Amino acid sequence: MPSTAHDLRPGDVVSFHIGPSVVRARVIEDRGHIGIGARQIVRLEALDEEDFEPEPRRFEMAAAEVELEQPAAK
């Protein structure tokens, strides 16, 4: 299962798979460690989907189920 070594934070760019498709997204909110076993939950905003909707899609994922692609600038 994909995982991140540290907590994700707003601004991090992550990715995850839905079948063969890769979804890239930016962390926009740390929802805290409210998941099973105190797992971190993050709210994400999809990237690279300009052709889909006028507004970016926003949704939640477990931090342990996404890959960190690019940390937020410090």
Place this chain on the structure above:
Amino acid sequence: MPSNSLARWRGPAQADLDDIVDAHASVAGVGRGRRAATAQVTQAYAVLLSSHFQKFCRGLHSEAIEHVAASLTEPWARPMVRLRLTEGRKLDAGNPNPGNIGSDFNRFGLNLWARMAALDKRTAARKAKLERLNRWRNAIAHQDFADSVALDLGGGRTDLRFADVTGWRTSCDQLAATMDAAVLAHLAALVGRAPW
């Protein structure tokens, strides 16, 4: 054992609200300046109460998704389910009014308010108080108190008092416990085991 969200509601959220109670005690008294300060603290108390109740509701919804996702045997299905259950969620942008809460939890096939009413017959009265709290939250946030019908606190009274918010806080606390129990029962039936 309660959900993580209910534990946070009963712990840090109550501590934050108690800070406002302390602030109210320190400014309460007679005199025009103190009355004005008390009114401001009362408005802050109402907004903070609604905000913390929204945080509880969102958290409970997210926890429920965790347990639904964990029950899926195919890993590829988890992100799809998470995405569909949280995309466009009303509690992410809107007040925790009964309509928004009911709409979001209905994504699990749960008629939350009906289930809560079955668990506790006092739910309807508490639900009405939650609706009133959120009308006041909107009025305070927009500083628009013109709708005397929507803001009626009983008998045509529209001057918000600290005791009104204290009563709403009690109702929110009771609703939180009933919501937690209703979601637990629904998830247990859905995934075959108690989530918390």
